[in-house]
Amino acid sequence: MADVTIKITDRDGVMHEVQAPTDMSMNIMEVVRAYELAPEGTIGVCGGMAMCASCQCYVLNDVELPEMGPDEDAMLAEAFYVKPNSRLGCQIPITEDLEGLEIELAPE
Amino acid sequence: MSSKKMISTDILIIGAGPTGLFAVFEAGLLKLKCHIIDALPQPGGQLAELYPKKPIFDIPGFPSVLAGDLVTNLMEQIKQFQPGFTLNEKAETIEKQEDGTFIVTTNKGTKHHAKAVAIAGGLGSFEPRKPIIEDLEFYEDKGVEYFVKDPELFRDKSIVIAGGGDSALDWSIFLADVAKEVTLVHRRNEFRGALDSVEKVQELKKQGKINLITPAEVTGIRGAEHIEELDIDHDGGHRTIKTDYFIPLFGLSPKLGAIANWGLEIEKNAIKVNNALDYQTNIEGIYAIGDVNTYPGKLKLILCGFHEATLMCQSVYNKLNPGKKFVLKYTTVSGVDGFDGTRKEAEKQVVKAIE
Numbered sequence: 001m002a003d004v005t006i007k008i009t010d011r012d013g014v015m016h017e018v019q020a021p022t023d024m025s026m027n028i029m030e031v032v033r034a035y036e037l038a039p040e041g042t043i044g045v046c047g048g049m050a051m052c053a054s055c056q057c058y059v060l061n062d063v064e065l066p067e068m069g070p071d072e073d074a075m076l077a078e079a080f081y082v083k084p085n086s087r088l089g090c091q092i093p094i095t096e097d098l099e100g101l102e103i104e105l106a107p108e
Numbered sequence: 109m110s111s112k113k114m115i116s117t118d119i120l121i122i123g124a125g126p127t128g129l130f131a132v133f134e135a136g137l138l139k140l141k142c143h144i145i146d147a148l149p150q151p152g153g154q155l156a157e158l159y160p161k162k163p164i165f166d167i168p169g170f171p172s173v174l175a176g177d178l179v180t181n182l183m184e185q186i187k188q189f190q191p192g193f194t195l196n197e198k199a200e201t202i203e204k205q206e207d208g209t210f211i212v213t214t215n216k217g218t219k220h221h222a223k224a225v226a227i228a229g230g231l232g233s234f235e236p237r238k239p240i241i242e243d244l245e246f247y248e249d250k251g252v253e254y255f256v257k258d259p260e261l262f263r264d265k266s267i268v269i270a271g272g273g274d275s276a277l278d279w280s281i282f283l284a285d286v287a288k289e290v291t292l293v294h295r296r297n298e299f300r301g302a303l304d305s306v307e308k309v310q311e312l313k314k315q316g317k318i319n320l321i322t323p324a325e326v327t328g329i330r331g332a333e334h335i336e337e338l339d340i341d342h343d344g345g346h347r348t349i350k351t352d353y354f355i356p357l358f359g360l361s362p363k364l365g366a367i368a369n370w371g372l373e374i375e376k377n378a379i380k381v382n383n384a385l386d387y388q389t390n391i392e393g394i395y396a397i398g399d400v401n402t403y404p405g406k407l408k409l410i411l412c413g414f415h416e417a418t419l420m421c422q423s424v425y426n427k428l429n430p431g432k433k434f435v436l437k438y439t440t441v442s443g444v445d446g447f448d449g450t451r452k453e454a455e456k457q458v459v460k461a462i463e
Contacts, residue, residue: 036376039376039377040376040377040378041231041232041362041364041376041377041378042377045231045361045362046154046158046159049158049159049162051158051159052158052359052361053359054361070300071300074272074296074298074300075300077272077294077295077296077298077300078271078272078273078295078358078359079358080237080239080240080358081240
């Protein structure tokens, strides 16, 4: 399986184009951590259980994403800086469908 | 600043998560006493605060254990070593004494004197996540409260709670019997929490004991010297309500906090330790164990924290007993002698001829 290319804008507004593997059961939050695009301790605090919203990101283009589950939906209802295009990175697994995805990390 | 008596202990542990709790057990086997400081009101760290009802699958010997149950078990496992607890307080300053011991003072002025300090702080102390409302900080201690520390504060007062999770639901239920008036504000009509909490709020709403405003958001605070009223956007409209207190409950986020200023070597929000030896930091006598530390190959796993805690205790023992030969004892062979006089031991085998 091939890697997909994802464009991630960090919290300082810097855009990074990264290769994300599709065969390591990773999610967006873990990719951000793997590339150290946000300081440790400021992202993925709950470990990926949709329980902290520290991996909130804004989806910038129309790449089709898996539908939001009830946990993610409820967590976003309590998070701050939420926009209509907000998602939790930990709830989006890296698959080939994500090729070309552009996201921006929400403020801490 | 405080007239409280100084707490004395062998190892002062900062953080009551699984790593800090297990350190008490390993220290106890070596006859070392422990005292634990934690910013939260209950022991357990993230496990108790963030995900008590979620299962953990990689604790050796437990195919599956709920995080809350693991904390309960650890508390049971260490109780004979009588750990002391300073809860609801944050370690703020550390002073190394001439004799190599330490005095750690909390944000509330409680002083702890220890022969060694083990920082088991996880991702840091949990601080409330504050909603984005203008002048919110001005009203802190003037009607804005992020925790319910003393429910009596709210007796016969009007309060507004904001949030949609367990703590918002549970405190609304609890305070419905204390406060004069409880209003619960949430951005959605749906709440996420234990089913019985949701049902209880539903019932209290029907009885008129909880005033539910959804979908709504508190957008402003007004009052001269103390909160007097809140602006609320409610389902597209705008309204104000009078209140004595506003309690936003939007969860907690961890911050390394004051520990970051202790002169410890920090890398990527974690404390660098010597993993070849004993998980000691760059300051002799201060150790860092569990998720709070970093070293080449570090894995933030509970089981790794247990290992680190064990080696830390060993190092403290060697330091306090220089030159003393140490012989590793197995609990199965030696049993466990508690500081409370209890003894746990394997049942004696019977030596008897079979006729």
